[in-house]
Amino acid sequence: MPRVDRLVLGIFGRINAGKSTLMNLLTQQETSIVDSQPGTTADIKSSVMEIHSLGPVRILDTAGLDEASDLGGKKRKKALAALEEVDIALMVVDPVQAFLSGQLEVEELVASMAARKGRKLALIFNMKSECENSLPASGATLAEAKEFCRTVLPDRKNTPEISANLSVKKDYVNIVEFIASSRPEEMEPVPLLPFLNPRNPxxxxxxxxxxxxxxxxxxxxxxxxxxxxxxxxxxxxxxxxxxxxxxxxxxxxxxxxxxxxxxxxxxxxxxxxxxxxxxxxxxxxxxxxxxxxxxxxxxxxxxMINQTAGGDMSLFAKGVDEMNRLTQSSRVLIAEACNHDRIAEDIGTVQIPGKLEKLFPGITVDHAFGREFPDAEKLQDYQLVIHCGGCMISRQKLSARIGRLSEAGVPITNYGFALSWFEGPEVLLRVLKPWRMK
Ligand SMILES: Nc1nc2c(ncn2[C@@H]2O[C@H](COP(=O)(O)OP(=O)(O)OP(=O)(O)O)[C@@H](O)[C@H]2O)c(=O)[nH]1
Ligand code: SF4
Ligand SMILES: [Mg+2]
Structure with missing residues (x-):
């Protein structure tokens, strides 16, 4: 089954900003619970759909980032992890709520993290009509409230912005058009085996x-x-x-x-x-x-990794070189992007660890399976990460993992590279040759 490259949209902001209202507007149904109760959305809500003019999308509604409490901290961690894997971070701000609070901690966090992780940021001012009435008492105008919010943007000129009332259905078209115009450069779909001709078997x-x-x-x-x-x-x-x-x-x-x-x-x-x-x-x-x-x-x-990595395997080719520097005291992380039954001669738990142990007796091999992947701080414990083909994760998810690894300064390679490396440099060169890699 071919996999669909989806545009991933993440909705971020403070509690009650109207994030779930935006989710429901985009999905045109009650996907997320909307309520005035603070902290209504507790976990990431993900919805997959086709939006005319945007194509296939995955939309992530996240919890408010400003919930104080241990649970709030957990929600925040999850929401920020989602931010690493979106194509566009939609930051929902109620300008009146933000202005009257006198601080922009959440907005600053979203804007700075999007910049640090190289994610596109788009600002959505949610113009809740009844809130505007509470602004005059402060002596400020709506324009001033918005300007206050913009002060957190690292790249003000290039951050797209829209003002809309998210609970009004007629704003749907404007919002979709806005998102379409905010999308990052089109990513070409990567053919699975781009070097083949249609004649030879x-x-x-x-x-x-x-x-x-x-x-x-x-x-x-x-x-x-x-x-x-x-x-x-x-x-x-x-x-x-x-x-x-x-x-x-x-x-x-x-x-x-x-x-x-x-x-x-x-x-x-x-x-x-x-x-x-x-x-x-x-x-x-x-x-x-x-x-x-x-x-x-x-x-x-x-x-597989060539496609998941968007057609650029140079990092994985560079990472395999680190295998030449492994020693008995090295620590290696084997990562698989799915959970499956691990029986008999499983590659990740038996074959690769066995080959490493044979060459470097006593080497430490840890595992990360499924959706979980260590944060940058934990990754620093490793000399190398050996990753599977990643057929079960999106290009964005792999890119988020690579982002954490580069933050930690840890190289990454892949099962195919590593297993060929074990057979010697000629074999490694041979399997890379069709990809025009050195
Ligand atoms: N009038 C009006 N009310 C809105 C609008 N957007 C949100 N609200 C109200 O604000 C409250 C919070 O909206 P939600 O969409 O649940 O906010 P949220 O950001 O998802 O909140 P949490 O999940 O608690 O972080 C609800 O009572 C909504 O009805 C809007 O554009 N106009
Ligand atoms: S390549 Fe695909 S099936 Fe194999 S371990 Fe990775 S995600 Fe799972
Ligand atoms: Mg919500």
Whole structure:
């Protein structure tokens, strides 16, 4: 299934600013509870939809950032983590509420964090009609109240701004147009295997080991298959018995190798030769030996991280170099973007740690699975992060992780890079070559 690149919008601000009212206006239904009770929204509310003129979007409604209490602190942490992964941070400010409070701590926090994390900021003044009546008593005008709020913007000239009454449905069109005009430079969708031609066949090597789920292929494999068919690329699927392929018995290994080569040659013998063999990363040891040098070779994990990283794997290529500097006292974090059953020879918990331990006995290997990823302070404990292909997270989420890593000064590489590195520099170069990487 191809994955949809969604524009991620996050709604931030102080309690009762009208964040959930904006969420409901955008989704045109009661997605979030709206109430005058302070702290109504406790957790992130996420809604996925298609908005005409914006395309596919994910909208995140967050808790007010100014709730004092331990629980408020937890809500704030979660809301700020969401800010790291949005394309546009929509800061909702009730200018009258903000002016009368005499302080702008929340707005300052949102604006400065958006700037620090490189997220686009857009300011939405929520003009709650009844609030305007309370302003004259202060002696200030509405224009002055708004100007007061703008003082927190690090880049005033380039921060888009709109004033609207969010509880009025007719303002919907204006708000959507405003968001559309605030969106950052269009991100080109990244093709899965951009270097392929539609003529020559591709062989997908899928060993289906004990960890493979029954009844379906893994997501990167399914995505590759869909992509190849869509591009009219002839594709062959092949399963090797890895136990035989790695057998100490020369005879068993030879039989398994010949079976594979027979299939490959049949595909290669067609008028146009095989243009790529793409394998599960964990079988790169076998494929690097068996696939003739003249046939390009890469791995699903590298293909996947290239797309999740927006077509730029340079950071991962740089990060793999850190493996040359690992020692027995190093600490490495293995990160996977999903939770799945971890059985038998699981790559993240068994295979990579085993290979690291063999080279650097006593090395410390920790794990981060699923949606949770350590903050920058915790990441400083690590010399290197080895990340899976990230097929279950968005480009924005990966970019947020990379942001934390660069803040912590910790390099990142990926399963496909690491497993190829274990096989030696020639193999690493070989799997990167189709991507025109050095
Ligand atoms: N008249 C008017 N009332 C509004 C407007 N926006 C919000 N309100 C009211 O303000 C109160 C708070 O609105 P919410 O949208 O729940 O505010 P919130 O920012 O999500 O608040 P928390 O989730 O508690 O942080 C509700 O009583 C809304 O009806 C508006 O544009 N006009
Ligand atoms: S998110 Fe990572 S570990 Fe999970 S299926 Fe995708 S590539 Fe594999
Ligand atoms: Mg709310």
């Amino acid at each position: 591709v062989l997908m090597h899928i060993p289906l080991d004990a960890e493979s789920p029954t009844g379906r292929l893994l997501r990167p494999q399914e995505m590759a298959m869909e992509y190849l068919l869509r591009m009219m690329v002839p594709v062959g699927l092949y399963r090797t018995d890895l136990a035989l392929a790695r057998s100490n018995s020369k005879m068993l290994e030879k039989r398994e190798r010949e079976r594979f080569l027979e299939f490959l040659t049949a595909m290669d013998d067609s008028e146009s030769g095989v243009q790529l063999v793409i394998t599960d990363s964990q079988a790169i040891d076998v494929m690097a030996r068996w696939v003739p040098e003249n046939i390009p070779l890469t791995t699903f994990s590298i293909m």
